[in-house]
Amino acid sequence: MAASYTGKVLTVDLGTGKIEAESVPDEVYERFIGGLGLGAWWLYTRMPAGADPLGSEAVLGFVPGLLTGSGSLFTGRWMAVCKSPLTGGWGDANCGGTLAPAIKRCGFDAIFVRGVSEKPVYLEVGNSGAVLRDASALWGLDAMETEENLVAAFGAAGGKKRPSVAAIGPAGESRSLISGIVTDGGRIAARSGVGAVMGSKRLKALVLAGTKPIPCADRAAVKANSLAFARSVRDFPLPPTGLLRLGGVLLRKLPWNLRFDGFLFGAVLGRLGTAGMNRLSVEWGDAPLKNWRGSERDYPARASRAIDPARVLERQERAYHCYSCPTGCGGLCRVDGRETHKPEYETVLALSGLLLCDDLEAVFRMNDAMNRAGIDTISAGASIAMAIELAEAGVLPKKALGDLDLRWGSAAGAEALLRLMIAREGLGAVFADGVRQAALRLGPAGGQAAGAPGAAPGPAGPAPGAAALEAAVHSGGQELAMHDPRNDPGFALHAAVDPAPGKHTVGCRLYYGMFRLWTRVPGAPKPPLLERKDRAFESGPESARAAVLSSDFISLFNGAGLCLFGSLYGADRLRFFETLDAATGWRRSPADYLEAGRRIQTLRQLFSLREGIEPKDVVPSARALGRPPKEAGANRGRSVPLEALARGYWEEIGWPEGRPSPATLARLGLAELEGRHGR
Amino acid sequence: MAARRLPRFDHRACVSCAACAEDCPVSCIAMETAPGRGPHAKPRLSPASACVGCGACGRACPVSAVAMCDTDGEA
Numbered sequence: 001m002a003a004s005y006t007g008k009v010l011t012v013d014l015g016t017g018k019i020e021a022e023s024v025p026d027e028v029y030e031r032f033i034g035g036l037g038l039g040a041w042w043l044y045t046r047m048p049a050g051a052d053p054l055g056s057e058a059v060l061g062f063v064p065g066l067l068t069g070s071g072s073l074f075t076g077r078w079m080a081v082c083k084s085p086l087t088g089g090w091g092d093a094n095c096g097g098t099l100a101p102a103i104k105r106c107g108f109d110a111i112f113v114r115g116v117s118e119k120p121v122y123l124e125v126g127n128s129g130a131v132l133r134d135a136s137a138l139w140g141l142d143a144m145e146t147e148e149n150l151v152a153a154f155g156a157a158g159g160k161k162r163p164s165v166a167a168i169g170p171a172g173e174s175r176s177l178i179s180g181i182v183t184d185g186g187r188i189a190a191r192s193g194v195g196a197v198m199g200s201k202r203l204k205a206l207v208l209a210g211t212k213p214i215p216c217a218d219r220a221a222v223k224a225n226s227l228a229f230a231r232s233v234r235d236f237p238l239p240p241t242g243l244l245r246l247g248g249v250l251l252r253k254l255p256w257n258l259r260f261d262g263f264l265f266g267a268v269l270g271r272l273g274t275a276g277m278n279r280l281s282v283e284w285g286d287a288p289l290k291n292w293r294g295s296e297r298d299y300p301a302r303a304s305r306a307i308d309p310a311r312v313l314e315r316q317e318r319a320y321h322c323y324s325c326p327t328g329c330g331g332l333c334r335v336d337g338r339e340t341h342k343p344e345y346e347t348v349l350a351l352s353g354l355l356l357c358d359d360l361e362a363v364f365r366m367n368d369a370m371n372r373a374g375i376d377t378i379s380a381g382a383s384i385a386m387a388i389e390l391a392e393a394g395v396l397p398k399k400a401l402g403d404l405d406l407r408w409g410s411a412a413g414a415e416a417l418l419r420l421m422i423a424r425e426g427l428g429a430v431f432a433d434g435v436r437q438a439a440l441r442l443g444p445a446g447g448q449a450a451g452a453p454g455a456a457p458g459p460a461g462p463a464p465g466a467a468a469l470e471a472a473v474h475s476g477g478q479e480l481a482m483h484d485p486r487n488d489p490g491f492a493l494h495a496a497v498d499p500a501p502g503k504h505t506v507g508c509r510l511y512y513g514m515f516r517l518w519t520r521v522p523g524a525p526k527p528p529l530l531e532r533k534d535r536a537f538e539s540g541p542e543s544a545r546a547a548v549l550s551s552d553f554i555s556l557f558n559g560a561g562l563c564l565f566g567s568l569y570g571a572d573r574l575r576f577f578e579t580l581d582a583a584t585g586w587r588r589s590p591a592d593y594l595e596a597g598r599r600i601q602t603l604r605q606l607f608s609l610r611e612g613i614e615p616k617d618v619v620p621s622a623r624a625l626g627r628p629p630k631e632a633g634a635n636r637g638r639s640v641p642l643e644a645l646a647r648g649y650w651e652e653i654g655w656p657e658g659r660p661s662p663a664t665l666a667r668l669g670l671a672e673l674e675g676r677h678g679r
Numbered sequence: 680m681a682a683r684r685l686p687r688f689d690h691r692a693c694v695s696c697a698a699c700a701e702d703c704p705v706s707c708i709a710m711e712t713a714p715g716r717g718p719h720a721k722p723r724l725s726p727a728s729a730c731v732g733c734g735a736c737g738r739a740c741p742v743s744a745v746a747m748c749d750t751d752g753e754a
């Protein structure tokens with residue numbers, strides 16, 4: 001019985017053109033699972049410390065999960081892994097679609113690319129091997145045009161299988177630090193600047209057309225788990241979408257937090273997609289508004305009506321399911337007559353509430369433009385919000401602003417700035433690499449950098465330095481997603497302590513309640529159904545344990561290749577640990593699997609530390625922590641005790657001050673890896 | 680024409696996950712919605728004549744909604 005991995009990875013050196021299949025020992029899978037864990041192991045052991053993330057020594061990995069293609073559900077996610085040019089530490093980005101099984105059908109558990117090609121190339125992999133082909137004619141095309149061209153060319157050459165394509169757009173080509181890698185007509189591995197890494201290598205695309213069977217130890221047992229889950233999913237009649245908004249009002253007003261049920265969340269996702277949360281989040285205090293300074297009072301019902309889930313759904317032609325996903329939260333629609341993916345919650349809020357805009361059509365257009373350019377909608381939205389705040393404060397030089405209408409609520413201004421960012425022209429050149437770079441360029445010492453290619457703000461006008469630093473909302477260089485830690489402090493904690501900072505996909509009070517780990521893991525705290533809201537702001541051994549279990553679990557999930565939304569149904573209902581056993585033939589306890597998750601998490605941390613990241617310095621921007629606290633609206637008066645929460649997390653996971661202790665490394669079997677690098 | 684095996688999709692059991700369509704080596708499964716059947720697409724052979732009867736779709740399906748059935752070449 002072969003476990004659900006191929007035991008081989010494809011390595012490509014774009015500098016020399018050398019392509020090899022390398023074997024990976026079983027022990028690596030047993031210890032690091034696969035997916036994110038395999039990526040972390042490879043990069044940690046193969047990439048020299050201090051490598052330029054956009055240089056030839058940098059390695060970019062494409063990793064599906066251990067369970068991908070095993071007959072399991074939710075296992076169509078892949079990740080791009082690298083040293084992040086955005087944060088300087090560990091970088092990863094997660095994406096669905098069809099690429100994950102496509103990598104495995106080529107016979108590999110990962111594709112790792114290093115070196116820099118002299119001219120643009122794409123990598124084509126099929127059953128009989130891999131080849132680099134000239135992509136000069138594709139350079140400059142947007143990501144979706146690139147995909148269409150490559151699929152057509154593959155078919156014209158006699159290929160019967162429609163290949164999966166991952167491509168960068170112009171943003172990745174110009175090494176925008178907030179660019180991503182695009183697949184499946186507009187899905188994107190958006191975070192950590194992974195697109196810039198691909199662009200720096202002049203690798204325009206991957207074309208994967210393998211049709212090899214994917215191994216699995218006991219496929220029938222895996223499928224029995226899948227079927228049992230599918231049958232257990234309970235459906236809920238959903239109220240009219242307008243009432244979801246009132247649900248948000250109620251959640252804001254209640255003195256308690258509730259522990260939510262994943263079936264309910266799944267019903268919202270399957271019916272409405274992530275947009276189901278749009279207005280609920282605005283009212284609840286989950287969605288940051290007006291660049292994190294506003295409240296629902298600045299974005300009242302008459303504005304948020306524009307982003308009602310029903311309005312988004314009206315534009316959807318059909319649901320979209322990533323490979324092997326039963327939920328199908330995605331949706332296909334048309335923009336300018338061309339099929340594309342609908343904007344997700346994060347995108348909608350980053351381009352509406354964050355900017356106080358209420359123009360849904362503009363959101364659809366900007367989403368499509370960003371998916372084509374291959375740029376992260378969260379980071380780009382945050383950058384536009386920062387620009388608007390500075391323009392409104394009068395600290396952006398008039399000359400730089402030109403005729404840009406940068407005002408709260410001006411979708412036209414936002415759209416115009418976005419176009420400039422993608423083209424790296426004028427003020428767009430200042431904001432094209434995210435908020436931290438923009439603040440540096442606008443700061444007193446950064447006046448020259450602002451003059452990066454194309455017109456940039458001149459020295460005239462008041463110095464925007466301090467205002468720019470304050471308006472740049474990020475953690476460790478990565479823009480925060482659309483979930484306010486003043487509503488759920490777990491978002492700040494993980495945005496700070498995760499080796500890839502600034503992300504919203506690791507943990508929080510809300511997620512932990514849905515993971516239901518206490519049903520499988522001895523000692524995992526079980527949160528009460530109702531809990532006083534101020535409890536979420538208290539640090540203590542229970543909350544620290546829950547936070548560490550969350551990052552263990554998500555690291556494990558990312559090793560296995562599952563979607564975060566699958567985890568929210570609950571590990572027990574998903575029969576997640578049982579499925580791992582069935583697919584691998586291993587017989588391990590949930591606690592043992594979670595320890596593998598911790599090993600992955602700790603190795604990612606070692607990577608960031610090796611690159612010089614100082615954990616204590618990775619702190620989300622003050623306004624996202626409620627420093628000073630808001631005076632009105634949801635979350636008023638609240639501030640996040642980040643230092644205490646981080647201390648609790650570090651103590652529980654065994655990383656004093658963010659540095660894994662020798663005892664922790666010994667327990668996880670990482671001691672011999674530490675310090676080793678660059679073979 | 681020789682008898683061959685073709686997949687038959689149980690649309691009631693199907694959860695629309697598209698694993699069958701993705702794993703098909705000749706990409707002959709289309710995911711399609713039908714009027715009145717909701718937004719989640721279901722698999723259909725497109726065209727059946729392209730199917731090589733390999734069973735990859737059935738192998739991929741997590742919820743056993745694909746059965747390989749003997750049929751003659753006309754199916």
Ligand code: SF4
Pocket residue numbers: 074076096097269320321322323325326327328329330563564565566
């Ligand atoms: S829940 Fe949504 S994002 Fe997750 S795998 Fe399914 S379709 Fe993709």
Ligand code: SF4
Pocket residue numbers: 684685686702703704705706707708724729730731732733734735736737
């Ligand atoms: S039997 Fe093979 S060729 Fe036919 S539809 Fe299924 S996967 Fe495709």
Ligand code: SF4
Pocket residue numbers: 688689692693694695696697698699700721722736739740741742743744745
């Ligand atoms: S693999 Fe099974 S559940 Fe998924 S779309 Fe195909 S028939 Fe439906």
